[in-house]
Amino acid sequence: MDDGWRGSVALVLASSTGGVGQHVASLARGLAAAGCAVLVCGPAATDDLFGFSSSSPEVTFVAVEIPANPGASDAGVVRKLRGILSSRPIDVVHAHGLRAGLVAGLARGGAPLVVTWHNSVLAKGLRGQASALAERIVARSATLTLGASDDLVARAKALGARHARLGAVAAPTLTPPKRSRAAVRAEFRLPPGAPLILSVGRLHPQKRYDLLIDASARWRELTPTPVVVVAGSGPSYMSLAQQSSERHAPFHLLGRRADVPDLLAGADLAVVTSDWEARQLFAQEALTAGTPLIATAVGGVPGLVGDAALLIPPGDVDALDEAVRRMLADADLRAEYARRGPAQAATWPSEQDTVAAVREAYAEVTAPA
Numbered sequence: 001m002d003d004g005w006r007g008s009v010a011l012v013l014a015s016s017t018g019g020v021g022q023h024v025a026s027l028a029r030g031l032a033a034a035g036c037a038v039l040v041c042g043p044a045a046t047d048d049l050f051g052f053s054s055s056s057p058e059v060t061f062v063a064v065e066i067p068a069n070p071g072a073s074d075a076g077v078v079r080k081l082r083g084i085l086s087s088r089p090i091d092v093v094h095a096h097g098l099r100a101g102l103v104a105g106l107a108r109g110g111a112p113l114v115v116t117w118h119n120s121v122l123a124k125g126l127r128g129q130a131s132a133l134a135e136r137i138v139a140r141s142a143t144l145t146l147g148a149s150d151d152l153v154a155r156a157k158a159l160g161a162r163h164a165r166l167g168a169v170a171a172p173t174l175t176p177p178k179r180s181r182a183a184v185r186a187e188f189r190l191p192p193g194a195p196l197i198l199s200v201g202r203l204h205p206q207k208r209y210d211l212l213i214d215a216s217a218r219w220r221e222l223t224p225t226p227v228v229v230v231a232g233s234g235p236s237y238m239s240l241a242q243q244s245s246e247r248h249a250p251f252h253l254l255g256r257r258a259d260v261p262d263l264l265a266g267a268d269l270a271v272v273t274s275d276w277e278a279r280q281l282f283a284q285e286a287l288t289a290g291t292p293l294i295a296t297a298v299g300g301v302p303g304l305v306g307d308a309a310l311l312i313p314p315g316d317v318d319a320l321d322e323a324v325r326r327m328l329a330d331a332d333l334r335a336e337y338a339r340r341g342p343a344q345a346a347t348w349p350s351e352q353d354t355v356a357a358v359r360e361a362y363a364e365v366t367a368p369a
Contacts, residue, residue, distance in 0.1 A: 007091035030355030032058035148278035149300025171348035184266025198267035203234030287341035308344035
């Protein structure tokens with residue numbers, strides 16, 4: 001008989017199209033299955049993407065439009081969330097990300113606040129200064145801070161977090177591909193033997209797809225020429241499309257895709273070029289699928305992938321170029337990384353592990369002083 005924590009929790013998130021939303025959806029399912037009452041508060045679009053309201057009868061979703069960036073509407077968002085949280089018994093408020101943490105900290109009332117830090121602040125100038133202030137406020141207001149990577153935990157502690165530690169984040173579940181490798185390659189009209197290089201992520205400057213375009217333009221000289229495809233949407237779409245056209249790069253933006261397992265089955269290499277990541281979602285999917293991975297050694301990536309990916313420095317197009325050429329030229333090396341990937345993935349926490357760790361955290365913050 002499971003005698004763990006079974007209270008009521010409000011999970012709060014801001015706009016998300018990727019890893020944060022998937023993590024919250026995983027927690028909502030697992031906590032509900034463990035007998036907890038779960039309220040999820042976030043933008044309506046997150047419910048459309050991640051299905052919070054349909055995940056379990058024990059999960060209630062209420063739309064609160066917390067945007068990714070601060071703005072004039074924040075005061076109204078705080079009032080709305082405060083009203084929702086005060087209208088029902090809530091034992092713990094668990095916010096995901098700095099934006100949600102800031103809003104939840106102002107709206108939570110007397111409930112303990114757990115904040116999971118998923119991302120680092122990379123913005124510069126006035127926006128960076130505002131984000132740094134928000135970091136400090138969130139770090140000091142949280143009862144408990146959980147970091148998705150060690151550097152986030154260290155950052156929270158440096159900013160005055162009372163209690164901060166690494167938080168478990170469940171590895172994504174990768175469904176089997178529905179199409180064959182040949183069918184995926186046929187979609188992109190690849191000539192025989194042409195390598196397919198895949199990346200998946202939000203089209204945002206942090207992901208540094210501009211480097212991938214520059215490198216892919218160099219690969220035109222290879223025979224057969226590799227084709228690079230990126231699945232995802234985001235604010236950098238137009239600038240990346242223009243850069244790709246100007247460089248005559250064999251680089252294609254696919255938009256948001258729901259068939260990542262198929263794309264991985266058809267790919268020869270997976271690439272992550274980000275300036276920073278915590279538990280990078282696509283890196284986990286690639287290793288799980290056994291697709292050889294090249295990734296930047298940033299944030300939580302080295303600890304996540306271990307020796308199962310070829311790591312390169314961030315922002316270095318020459319290193320990216322050399323790594324891809326090395327992998328494409330050596331079938332045995334690709335096979336070795338394909339073998340290491342699933343073995344590394346087997347070491348990551350499961351959804352059950354993550355839910356158990358979170359319930360322990362909730363028991364900790366709700367225990368009598």
